[in-house]
Amino acid sequence: MTMGVCIMTWKEAKQGIKNNVVVGTDVNTVKKNGDPRSTYRIVKFVLDDGYIIPMGRGYYMFVTWEMLEKCWRAMNNNDGVYGFKELREDYPGYPRCYVQTIRRIFEKAGLT
Numbered sequence: 030m031t032m033g034v035c036i037m038t039w040k041e042a043k044q045g046i047k048n049n050v051v052v053g054t055d056v057n058t059v060k061k062n063g064d065p066r067s068t069y070r071i072v073k074f075v076l077d078d079g080y081i082i083p084m085g086r087g088y089y090m091f092v093t094w095e096m097l098e099k100c101w102r103a104m105n106n107n108d109g110v111y112g113f114k115e116l117r118e119d120y121p122g123y124p125r126c127y128v129q130t131i132r133r134i135f136e137k138a139g140l141t
Contacts, residue, residue: 056133
């Protein structure tokens with residue numbers, strides 16, 4: 030998937046995420062008809078080092094600032110092409126839905 034190339038610094042991007050992704054933000058992927066794919070993936074906690082997002086009943090994803098920065102840099106170093114191969118390499122146990130959730134965080138923050 031190709032996204033627009035972000036021309037801001039990581040510091041600016043991080044501030045954009047902090048301003049727009051707060052407790053209660055829905056980071057679900059959506060179906061073509063606009064309906065959410067899940068009733069989960071709504072930001073539950075904002076911590077100093079990242080976000081905790083429910084991914085299913087009793088199952089949570091911890092999205093760290095380090096992870097977000099790595100993905101943001103990978104996207105920008107690849108002319109805005111979103112894939113985040115680096116995330117999958119560094120966090121091999123993370124399922125595809127984690128990559129999609131990070132993409133939605135960037136979308137909510139206006140970075141893509």
